[in-house]
């Protein structure tokens with residue numbers, strides 16, 4: 439009985455340690471300081487208890503995908519001890535569930551969503567840190583800003599008073615290693631900083647999941663978002 443009770447949390451703990459060591463290995467291979475890279479547990483569909491196990495195992499933050507699920511687990515006290523992030527597709531009408539709860543929203547995919555965050559953050563008298571989701575693979579079915587549109591769209595986003603744009607988030611086409619979309623994203627960040635960096639500091643890259651996080655870390659990721667490799671395959 440006891441052994442069974444312990445084993446799930448124990449497995450999550452071992453998985454987190456394994457990711458930590460893979461993260462460290464990739465960072466050092468790229469001559470980066472491993473502490474520059476934060477491990478975000480992607481907790482969609484996971485119970486509050488399993489989220490707590492990941493936090494106890496030492497993840498740096500947890501990231502949810504659905505605003506409603508986040509609100510429910512928030513009520514259950516699932517997130518205590520680490521910053522809560524939002525990483526899922528974000529619709530305007532869900533923004534108010536997130537502002538004031540999330541330390542960072544990774545997935546702002548349109549100016550309309552950014553403007554709604556501005557409105558809600560202003561109401562609460564706070565500044566909301568966000569990343570812009572970039573559709574780096576230019577996939578039709580994916581949301582996010584196309585890289586080339588950012589040059590036109592950024593000035594109005596950087597002018598927002600209660601939204602702090604800190605960088606980019608990408609989900610590259612699955613299973614594609616060439617071209618290196620992580621390196622392209624890093625280059626985009628460098629180009630954008632060259633153009634707009636004097637107004638606000640845009641420096642953060644959220645990229646890399648269970649199957650490709652080491653490549654993302656080598657290319658310059660600051661947040662990796664890991665689900666299956668921590669919690670097991672989703673059913």
Ligand SMILES: *Cc1c(COP(=O)(O)O)cnc(C)c1O
Nearest residue numbers: 480525647648663664665666667
């Ligand atoms: C589910 C999810 C992840 C984690 O994916 P895994 O392959 O399970 O590691 C990362 N980012 C986003 C946006 C996700 O929805």
